[in-house]
Every structure is written in C-alpha cells, then in structure tokens.
Amino acid sequence: xxxxxxxxxxxxxxxxxxxxxxxxxxxxxxxxxxxxxxxxxxxxxxxxxxxxxxxxxxxxxxxxxxxxxxxxxxxxxxxxxxxxxxxxxxxxxxxxxxxxxxxxxxxxxxxxxxxxxxxxxxxxxxxxxxxxxxxxxxxxxxxxxxxxxxxxxxxxxxxxxxxxxxxxxxxxxxxxxxxxxxxxxxxxxxxxxxxxxxxxxxxxxxxxxxxxxxxxxxxxxxxxxxxxxxxxxxxxxxxxxxxxxxxxxxxxxxxxxxxxxxxxxxxxxxxxxxxxxxxxxxxxxxxxxxxxxxxxxxxxxxxxxxxxxxxxxxx
Amino acid sequence: xxxxxxxxxxxxxxxxxxxxxxxxxxxxxxxxxxxxxxxxxxxxxxxxxxxxxxxxxxxxxxxxxxxxxxxxxxxxxxxxxxxxxxxxxxxxxxxxxxxxxxxxxxxxxxxxxxxxxxxxxxxxxxxxxxxxxxxxxxxxxxxxxxxxxxxxxxxxxxxxxxxxxxxxxxxxxxxxxxxxxxxxxxxxxxxxxxxxxxxxxxxxxxxxxxxxxxxxxxxxxxxxxxxxxxxxxxxxxxxxxxxxxxxxxxxxxxxxxxxxxxxxxxxxxxxxxxxxxxxxxxxxxxxxxxxxxxxxxxxxxxxxxxxxxxxxxxxx
Numbered sequence: 001x002x003x004x005x006x007x008x009x010x011x012x013x014x015x016x017x018x019x020x021x022x023x024x025x026x027x028x029x030x031x032x033x034x035x036x037x038x039x040x041x042x043x044x045x046x047x048x049x050x051x052x053x054x055x056x057x058x059x060x061x062x063x064x065x066x067x068x069x070x071x072x073x074x075x076x077x078x079x080x081x082x083x084x085x086x087x088x089x090x091x092x093x094x095x096x097x098x099x100x101x102x103x104x105x106x107x108x109x110x111x112x113x114x115x116x117x118x119x120x121x122x123x124x125x126x127x128x129x130x131x132x133x134x135x136x137x138x139x140x141x142x143x144x145x146x147x148x149x150x151x152x153x154x155x156x157x158x159x160x161x162x163x164x165x166x167x168x169x170x171x172x173x174x175x176x177x178x179x180x181x182x183x184x185x186x187x188x189x190x191x192x193x194x195x196x197x198x199x200x201x202x203x204x205x206x207x208x209x210x211x212x213x214x215x216x217x218x219x220x221x222x223x224x225x226x227x228x229x230x231x232x233x234x235x236x237x238x239x240x241x242x243x244x245x246x247x248x249x250x251x252x253x254x255x256x257x258x259x260x261x262x263x264x265x266x267x268x269x270x271x272x273x274x275x276x277x278x279x280x281x282x283x284x285x286x287x288x289x290x291x292x293x294x295x296x297x298x299x300x301x302x303x304x305x306x307x308x309x310x311x312x313x314x315x
Numbered sequence: 316x317x318x319x320x321x322x323x324x325x326x327x328x329x330x331x332x333x334x335x336x337x338x339x340x341x342x343x344x345x346x347x348x349x350x351x352x353x354x355x356x357x358x359x360x361x362x363x364x365x366x367x368x369x370x371x372x373x374x375x376x377x378x379x380x381x382x383x384x385x386x387x388x389x390x391x392x393x394x395x396x397x398x399x400x401x402x403x404x405x406x407x408x409x410x411x412x413x414x415x416x417x418x419x420x421x422x423x424x425x426x427x428x429x430x431x432x433x434x435x436x437x438x439x440x441x442x443x444x445x446x447x448x449x450x451x452x453x454x455x456x457x458x459x460x461x462x463x464x465x466x467x468x469x470x471x472x473x474x475x476x477x478x479x480x481x482x483x484x485x486x487x488x489x490x491x492x493x494x495x496x497x498x499x500x501x502x503x504x505x506x507x508x509x510x511x512x513x514x515x516x517x518x519x520x521x522x523x524x525x526x527x528x529x530x531x532x533x534x535x536x537x538x539x540x541x542x543x544x545x546x547x548x549x550x551x552x553x554x555x556x557x558x559x560x561x562x563x564x565x566x567x568x569x570x571x572x573x574x575x576x577x578x579x580x581x582x583x584x585x586x587x588x589x590x591x592x593x594x595x596x597x598x599x600x601x602x603x604x605x606x607x608x609x610x611x612x613x614x615x616x617x618x619x620x621x622x623x624x625x626x627x628x629x630x631x
Contacts, residue, residue, distance in 0.1 A: 045477065125343045239625065
C-alpha cells in the first residue's frame with residue numbers, strides 16, 4: 001500500500017526536489033555505512049598483509065619470539081626463487097590446476113549441454129548433481145581416504161573389480177604415480193557441478209531466435225554447436241575456469257587431509273609447502289616471502305578475473 | 316509455416332532428450348555414491364566397515380554414533396559382568412566389545428563451537444555487508460569500483476598466507492584459539508561475499524520506493540529500514556546461508572589457528588580414532604551429522620546457488 005502511494009508520489013515529484021531531499025547528509029551516511037566493513041578488512045586483512053611484508057625481509061621465527069630479528073633485505077626472495085623444492089611445488093600445483101580445470105570444464109560443459117535438453121525431471125537431477133560442491137572439502141576429502149583404502153575402500157574395490165588388478169595393488173594414496181591423480185579425482189568429483197551450473201546459465205542465455213535463424217540457413221547441428229553454442233557460452237566457461245583456477249591455486253584443505261602432500265612430496269602443492277615452512281619448520285620470515293609471492297600471483301589472476309566478470313555482467 | 320513449428324525444429328528431439336536424461340541420471344547416481352557410502356558406513360560396526368569385499372548389505376548398528384559421542388576404556392569381562400544392567404543402547408553396544416563408557420567425547424563441544432562461530436560470523440558479515448551494499452548501491456562513493464575490488468580481492472588471498480600474520484597477531488592480542496578470534500576472521504572473509512551479493516540484490520530494488528518514502532517524511536535511515544530492508548529479505552536470507560555454509564565448512568584457518576577450546580568440527584572429525592586406527596563408522600557418523608544441515612540449505616538455496624557461487628555476477 002505504502003509502496004504504491006510512494007511510487008506515485010515519486011513519479012509526480014520533479015527531479016530537483018527529489019535530489020534535494022536525497023541530498024541531506026547522504027555523504028555522511030554513505031561513509032557511516034561503508035566504513036565498518038573497510039575498517040574490519042584493514043584490521044584483519046591489510047594490517048596482517050603489511051606485517052607479512054615486513055617479516056618477509058627478516059629471519060623471524062614464530063617459535064622463538066625472543067630472539068633478535070635480523071634484517072635480511074631481499075635474501076628470502078632470492079632464496080625462494082632459487083629453491084628447487086619451491087619450483088617442484090609450483091609444478092605440482094600447475095599439474096593439479098591444469099588437469100582439474102580441464103576435466104571439470106569438459107565434463108561440466110557436457111553435463112550442462114545435456115541438461116539444457118530439459119528432459120523430464122531435469123531440475124531434480126540437477127539439484128542432486130549439485131550436492132557435492134556445497135559440502136566441506138575437508139570433511140568429505142577426509143572420508144575419501146576411506147574410499148581409497150586398498151582392498152576395503154569402495155573406490156579401490158570397484159577399480160580392481162572392473163580392471164582385474166589385484167585388490168591389494170590398487171593403492172591410490174600411497175603410490176607415487178597415482179597420488180596426484182587421487183586428489184584430481186576428488187576435486188573433479190566435487191567441483192564439476194560448479195562448472196556445470198555456470199555453463200548451464202551460459203547455455204540458457206543464448207536466445208532461441210539465433211538457432212531458428214541457423215535452422216532457416218540449414219546449418220548442421222555440428223555447425224550450430226561450433227558457431228553458436230560454444231562461442232556464446234564462452235564468457236561463462238571462462239568465468240568458471242578463472243574461478244576454479246584461483247580456488248585450486250590456493251588448494252589446501254582437501255590435499256592436506258587426503259595425502260598431506262605425500263607420499264614424499266608428490267602432492268605437495270604450494271599451500272602445503274607454505275604450511276610446512278610456516279607452521280612446521282617455523283621459518284616465518286622465509287614463508288612470509290613465499291606467501292607474498294603467492295599473493296601477488298593470485299592478485300594478478302584476480303585482476304583478470306574481475307575484468308572477465310564485468311564482461312559477463314554486461315550481457 | 317507457423318511460428319510454433321519453427322520453434323519445434325529447434326527443440327531437441329524426444330530421442331536426444333531421452334539419451335540426455337539417461338546420462339545425467341547415471342552421472343547423478345554415481346556422484347552421490349560416496350555420500351550414500353558415508354551414510355551407510357555410519358550405521359556399520361567397525362568390523363563390518365573394513366570387511367572385504369565392502370559390505371553393501373549389513374546389520375545396522377548404532378556403534379558408530381555411540382563411539383562418536385563417547386570415550387571408552389577397555390575392561391576385563393569379569394569387571395563388566397560385575398556391573399549392573401546396561402543403562403542404554405550405547406552402554407550395551409560398548410560392553411559387547413569389553414569396554415565401558417568413560418565419558419562424553421569432544422564431538423559435542425566442537426559441534427557447538429562450529430555453530431557459535433558460523434552463526435556469529437554470519438550475523439556480523441551480513442550486518443556489515445547490508446550496510447555497505449546499501450552504501451555502494453545508493454550513494455556516489457568516491458573510488459567505489461576500487462573499493463569494491465579491494466573488498467573482493469581480500470577473498471583471493473591463500474588462507475595459509477593470511478594465517479601466518481594472523482597467527483602472530485592473535486598471539487599478541489590473546490585471540491589465539493578463541494571463538495571471538497575465529498568470528499572476526501570469518502566475518503572478514505565473508506563480508507566480501509556479503510557486500511557483492513547484497514549489492515546485486517539491493518540494486519534490483521527500485522530507488523523510487525525510498526525516494527517516495529522520504530517525500531512522505533521519512534528520513535533516509537527510516538526509508539532504508541522500512542522500505543529497502545523488507546524488500547531485500549530474500550537476498551539477505553540467501554546471502555546469510557552462503558556465509559553460513561562457508562563458515563561451517565572452513566578448514567584451513569580452523570586447523571591452523573585453533574587447537575582446543577575454540578576448535579570447530581572440520582579439523583576435529585578427521586582426528587576421531589578408535590583402537591588400531593581410524594574409527595571409520597564414528598568418522599562417518601560425525602560426517603553425516605555435520606553434512607545434514609548443508610544438505611537442507613542446498614535444497615532451500617537451489618534457485619540462488621548460481622548467484623552465490625559467482626559473487627552475484629551471473630543472475631540467471
């Protein structure tokens with residue numbers, strides 16, 4: 001009731017008057033509303049960030065807080081860039097990010113493309129498919145250790161049943177060859193629905209009349225897919241890829257629980273190395289420098305991401 | 316040719332629909348097997364849970380749940396026989412394994428921590444987020460785009476990288492292993508999501524409502540309270556659920572910054588061990604209890620999911 005009257009009044013009010021009423025201490029109110037958020041982020045994100053930058057130039061160790069802190073200049077950064085282990089960790093991360101994104105994009109897009117056919121019950125089954133991505137990667141990842149157990153684990157049992165490999169030989173987590181794939185499988189299982197959901201939005205955003213025009217021009221289904229479906233859904237696919245890229249670049253919880261970086265360091269992604277350096281070897285200064293390098297890398301990705309995001313928004 | 320037939324040329328054929336349906340249903344069924352397995356395992360006895368081949372049909376037991384909620388000590392059969400009759404299902408189950416219940420386990424306190432921290436941080440994040448989102452949506456804020464990007468960018472920091480200085484800061488401030496410390500941290504992480512999502516929702520509410528309300532004599536604050544907030548309830552509820560799910564599921568910060576009194580369920584559940592290794596039925600029981608709220612929320616949220624996971628970028 002109020003809304004309708006208000007609406008009519010608003011329409012009847014000349015613009016300058018409306019502006020005048022709106023203008024009273026708006027600026028103050030805006031800052032009053034926004035500043036608590038900014039202050040919180042400054043305290044919990046930015047202040048620690050500057051602290052980490054300071055620490056990255058020192059030899060500080062968090063487990064020896066009373067020891068004299070020495071300024072090392074850029075030595076930590078130089079050591080990181082020359083550290084073989086760090087480069088191996090970056091390669092492991094790149095392998096993980098590349099394969100998870102490739103698998104999730106291909107499977108996710110295919111699923112979206114099939115769901116877009118709108119068969120009976122598609123809404124229900126879509127919700128079922130979406131469930132894994134809402135769950136805690138740590139808690140579910142932990143349970144996958146059980147599924148991966150040789151012999152007694154369901155996953156290992158099914159694999160040995162299907163392939164005929166003796167059940168004791170299906171060792172997903174303790175085998176150097178298989179461990180990286182074990183984490184890729186769990187991540188793909190968990191996050192393919194995420195890519196699927198975004199791709200589905202992309203497919204649904206393609207107007208019907210474009211396909212109708214293509215039909216009139218007698219374009220084949222194959223041709224329609226490559227010249228209409230894929231290019232028009234591409235911004236959405238890109239969005240999903242960037243999102244997953246950033247998330248998996250930071251990957252910690254699932255890998256920490258599944259393999260802890262092992263066996264040896266075969267699944268030691270960047271975040272695991274960081275945790276080992278910072279919270280096990282207590283090389284706080286050194287790991288801060290590594291954290292800053294990672295942050296700069298993610299920030300670069302984030303920049304690209306926000307640009308792509310705005311592009312999708314404009315559609 | 317009429318327009319409807321032209322349309323039907325484009326629509327997928329009945330056959331292609333059927334094939335698509337079969338593939339999707341197959342994928343959905345396979346992908347929920349691990350979750351069904353968690354549920355099934357929670358009702359197995361420890362020997363059944365590690366049987367080879369894995370048991371699909373088994374005698375359901377509450378042993379997993381009993382083990383989840385209690386700590387037990389091994390006793391001699393003579394001692395157990397000397398006790399009075401069992402006081403409950405768990406007591407009876409445990410005695411069959413030559414054990415007696417020694418006391419409650421840490422699961423309930425950890426679960427309560429999860430609830431306090433998740434709800435506390437969600438409330439703070441949504442409160443701050445609503446105010447900021449309204450500010451960004453309705454006022455000309457200088458450098459608004461830069462501020463919004465700054466707010467979002469804090470979400471891209473790797474949690475371990477943030478945890479190093481937070482660990483030191485909390486140690487200085489006495490916030491280590493406290494619920495307050497975790498609430499502050501999760502609020503900071505979630506507020507970025509809240510601002511972005513809520514800005515989208517508030518942008519969709521026509522400005523004319525507030526303007527009209529103000530012409531009727533409301534102040535800006537009253538207009539915000541009486542006209543914008545009631546219309547943003549769906550958006551606020553959806554945002555709150557997303558924040559809640561994040562805080563509920565979070566593991567990295569919780570594992571590194573809490574160890575005892577403020578520990579949440581995700582770092583606790585993997586540490587549940589029985590005699591001779593991980594007690595999988597108890598872990599499965601804890602996991603089941605932990606996942607059920609999220610399942611409910613996912614079903615409630617299913618139409619807002621897309622928006623939530625893309626920070627409001629894709630609205631369907």
